[in-house]
Amino acid sequence: MQNSAKIICFGELLLHFAPDSEGNWLNGQSLKIYIGGAEYNVAAALSQWKNSVKLLTALPENFLGNQLEFQLKNKGIEVIAEKTQGRMGTFYLSSDSDMQNASVIYDRFPSVFTGSDFEAFSDDELFSEVKWLHISTITPALSDNAFRKCLHIMKEAGTRNITVSLDLNYRALLWQNKNPHIIRELMPFVDVLMGNIWSAEQFLSIPVEYELNGNSDDENLLKQAEKTALEIRKQFPNVKKIANTFRFTHGEEVNYFATLYTDEHLLVSEQYNSGRIDERVGSGDAFMAALIHGILKGNPEKQILEDAAKVAFKKLFVKGDTIDDSINIEKL
Template sequence: MKVLTFGEIMLRLQPFGFKRLSQADSFEACFGGGEANVAVSIARFGEEAVFLSKLPANEIADHCIAALRGEGVTPYIVRGGERMGIYFIEKGASQRASKVVYDRKYASVNTLTPDEIDFDRLFDGVDWFHFTGITAAISEGAYRTLSVVAEEAKRRGVTVSCDLNYRKNLWTSEQAGIQMRRLMPFVDVLISNEEDCKQVFGLEGKGSDIEGGVLNADGYADIAAKIRKEFPSISSVAFTLRESLSASANNWSGVLFRDGKGYFSKKYAITHIVDRVGGGDSFAGGLIYALASGKEPQDAIEFAVAASCLKHSIEGDWNAVSVKEVESLVKNGGSGRVAR
């Protein structure tokens, strides 16, 4: 299995502990970005992962590339442009939500053009291509390049997955709906949650209250059916189901719709969230791995949800877990006892 992802990777800066940004006098640093996070998950699961992006020719970008290689990811990085994007995160606790501030204007990835990519080299041996709505939203240039890469993947018979990942600070619902609909004919597997489906496609599950943390799982079947009707190329639709009790406690599950059937995972009560950033990406990485490995739909959604559940216990964007650890959670549950 060889998985290609394309998107922006940023420098992540976070105050130590649970300090607010307004209190910070120093920061912990690491790297993260939706598609890069997925690539790391795939590599951690022992499969080949390639990450496509563009970064400036400086020491910070060098460190980022080395970090990707250290996780087992093969970077396909075009060098050039002005800078690498940065995001600052303030971790929430209890009733105080986490907060993210972006500083990504003029990032190098926005200047990447198809002419800078050797597609034969990029797609050599690739079985699966993954992207998110974030890359589509960050700039017109990134959207154009993404469109070409997605079309090329489809032309070459590569399975394509998309995580809608709607970000209201990047574009409006109307813009997202227009642009993402143009990309859907290339997509085989769509990943989303209820809020993103509502914002991008105007679809909402019956009986759910997003703000109140109430989810009606049965309502997702109707959403999935409407997506399949509008976009016939999509064979599978997966949703993450998050019941947000507080910034520190969530109930977490998922559902996969395939061949007209819905497969619901078990629900995990996450009572002490260490870091939820990258939770959706770890779900996507787990689902891609499971489906590409030939797992049955029920086993695939269980694996994806368990992988994402574990990510909530890990600092940083990247899900530092193995296939064995995920499968152990699926099989035995999470007692938290010391593994000897």
């Protein structure tokens, strides 16, 4: 049965080209392509878990845009799309590379999303039956119009008693020649924040003060997570929950855990380890989706955190940008 509380996500729908890192795709003349984009990844997981979801985005007015819209509707996602002549944004990244390093190649300027003014739909249309708004810090980096739209709808959500979540996912390539501190302007309207201690430093100028050894068993990680959360709460008392994800990779080996600061306490998840990773994209988005799902269901805080950590870890073994049917949040 579908949850009637609608969630709206605002962000760019992307095509993810995933060439193998050895270059064999050139000989085979075949390339893996996934639908991606941080907010879409969150929306897709939430829809799979029977939540009612809208995606506010932009699509090209051509057969590609039509096919993508049809695909999203088949996944149970209501599409609210600005449609104009133009192209989809894309990025190139192999499955064994990471979105945060130099191996990602963005080709998203210009695109129908970065060129949109986002004025085609009224606030009443966007927020009809909506209980939750989700955005990531990727969206405001894409254009002045996208930033202004984020600020406007986050403010508007507050006046309508709609919960607002923000994912502080820092992408250095998207913030070149831009000031990431503009994210501070969005923070007074955020209820649920996800990120990590390093993204909080980049966006909010909250320093990592403890000396860290680069390993997942470093006790200073938890001290810093709490210190960062306390400073966020001090500067932005409206933020009620602050989640951090910690993923340490050494070659193919991965160590993963997460924290959730809520009700003035720092909760820490179980730690997960594996000798391999199949996919580095979308784990954080899966965590964010699980966080939203658990909060909307009214689950206990510890369960919300543990479910989100399990979902995010499981996503490391699912190819592509989004989760698949193998990840059922009700049967973890």
